[in-house]
Amino acid sequence: MPAKNDPGPSVKDKETYEALREDGASKQKAARIANAQANDSIDHDSRKLEDRTKDELYEEAQEIGIEGRSDMTKDELIEAIRNS
Structure with a gap:
């Protein structure tokens, strides 16, 4: 079982995921964007x-x-x- 703040093995770019969560993104949205960025399918701005x-x-x-x-x-x- 992943730690409380660990998004788990399905999230490919944990740094982007955490930045998006800090910006207020939902877990699902943060995971989708982090994975898409890891796959280079979109260039998401994590500011x-x-x-x-x-x-x-x-x-x-x-x-x-x-x-x-x-x-x-x-x-x-x-x-x-x-x-x-």
């Missing part, structure tokens, strides 16, 4: 969401498939990304 530009947040929201993103403020994009 804090608040440190990114609205355009960068919009692009991530687009990748995730968040509807209504074009009408969202930066804060709304951050909230939508965290809740996806």
Whole structure:
């Protein structure tokens, strides 16, 4: 059984996973992005969401498939990304 903070063997990039969890991403989302990055299928930015530009947040929201993103403020994009 993995330790409490250990995401387990299914997560390929534990550093990215932990950074995303610290930014507020769900366990599932953090694992999906960390594994995709480990597979080089996407180039995910692990900086804090608040440190990114609205355009960068919009692009991530687009990748995730968040509807209504074009009408969202930066804060709304951050909230939508965290809740996806």
